[in-house]
Amino acid sequence: MxxxxxxSYACNLALNYLNKVRELDKWSIESKSVGGGGNVYxxxxxxxxxxxxxxxxxxxxxxxxxxxxxxxxKSSSSQAQAQVLVDKHGKPSKKKCHLITVFSYPPxxxxxxxxxxxxxxxxxxxxxxxxxxxxxxxNQQQDRATISDEDNYKLVQYGCYFAVFSxxxxxxxxxxxxSTLMVLLLPTLYYYAINNCPTNHSFxxxxxxxxxxxxxxxxxxxxxxxxxxxxSQTFARLNATLSTELAxxxxxxxxxxxxxxxxxLATVTLPTTKQNFYWVGIFNNWHYIYTTNQ
Numbered sequence: 001m002x003x004x005x006x007x008s009y010a011c012n013l014a015l016n017y018l019n020k021v022r023e024l025d026k027w028s029i030e031s032k033s034v035g036g037g038g039n040v041y042x043x044x045x046x047x048x049x050x051x052x053x054x055x056x057x058x059x060x061x062x063x064x065x066x067x068x069x070x071x072x073x074k075s076s077s078s079q080a081q082a083q084v085l086v087d088k089h090g091k092p093s094k095k096k097c098h099l100i101t102v103f104s105y106p107p108x109x110x111x112x113x114x115x116x117x118x119x120x121x122x123x124x125x126x127x128x129x130x131x132x133x134x135x136x137x138x139n140q141q142q143d144r145a146t147i148s149d150e151d152n153y154k155l156v157q158y159g160c161y162f163a164v165f166s167x168x169x170x171x172x173x174x175x176x177x178x179s180t181l182m183v184l185l186l187p188t189l190y191y192y193a194i195n196n197c198p199t200n201h202s203f204x205x206x207x208x209x210x211x212x213x214x215x216x217x218x219x220x221x222x223x224x225x226x227x228x229x230x231x232s233q234t235f236a237r238l239n240a241t242l243s244t245e246l247a248x249x250x251x252x253x254x255x256x257x258x259x260x261x262x263x264x265l266a267t268v269t270l271p272t273t274k275q276n277f278y279w280v281g282i283f284n285n286w287h288y289i290y291t292t293n294q
Contacts, residue, residue, distance in 0.1 A: 200256045209247070210241055276291065
């Protein structure tokens with residue numbers, strides 16, 4: 001089995017594309033010989049195979065889906081049955097077995113194109129080998145610093161736990177002004193939070209996004225906070241409304257997660273702007289936390 005030399009023209013094109021859009025993922029392709037003198041391939045990310053199975057070829061469908069796929073069956077025409085390995089955003093497919101038909105396989109092979117693809121692939125391999133020898137410690141630090149989607153989601157959860165605690169602490173401090181008394185009243189406070197936890201239906205995504213875009217959550221002394229005069233407030237509301245309608249043109253998704261029945265986390269994803277907005281719902285109110293880019 002080898003991953004340093006890839007003889008397939010389609011594999012070279014797919015590997016060049018992935019290393020261009022997601023260089024830090026360190027893509028490679030493993031190949032092994034099968035009966036009849038042919039080869040089969042599988043895609044690796046940071047030397048870890050994305051699948052247990054090997055494929056007849058690895059192909060980048062540049063004409064339609066923009067996905068990198070593993071070819072399952074070939075035909076005489078320019079189409080093939082394939083399994084999606086990497087989606088159009090350059091991320092490994094979350095579906096275990098996502099099957100599609102591609103209409104751009106095999107890719108058009110010319111002597112010039114094959115030579116360029118092979119030269120680029122060899123150049124990438126040589127560069128990676130030099131980096132592994134000369135900067136191994138730096139690469140290890142980059143690996144440790146890279147955060148996966150799962151780790152990022154856990155960080156969001158921990159951040160929301162902290163936000164809920166901060167809101168509760170601020171609420172109780174205003175009422176009683178004593179941290180010791182707050183500890184004694186935690187059971188009662190938790191019971192109160194459960195009975196006053198906002199419902200999922202009370203969350204209005206567009207309304208909350210508009211409030212964020214017009215700076216409702218910002219402190220009064222923040223430079224981006226609209227002035228309190230009539231014209232500034234009216235302009236800020238109109239601007240927020242237009243921006244929200246444009247951002248939600250292609251729709252949006254809402255995910256609600258419950259925290260012990262006392263608080264809820266609402267996540268709104270906007271495909272148009274590729275952003276995630278987060279709110280914590282507690283004590284019959286929704287509190288904006290922050291925004292991340294996909």
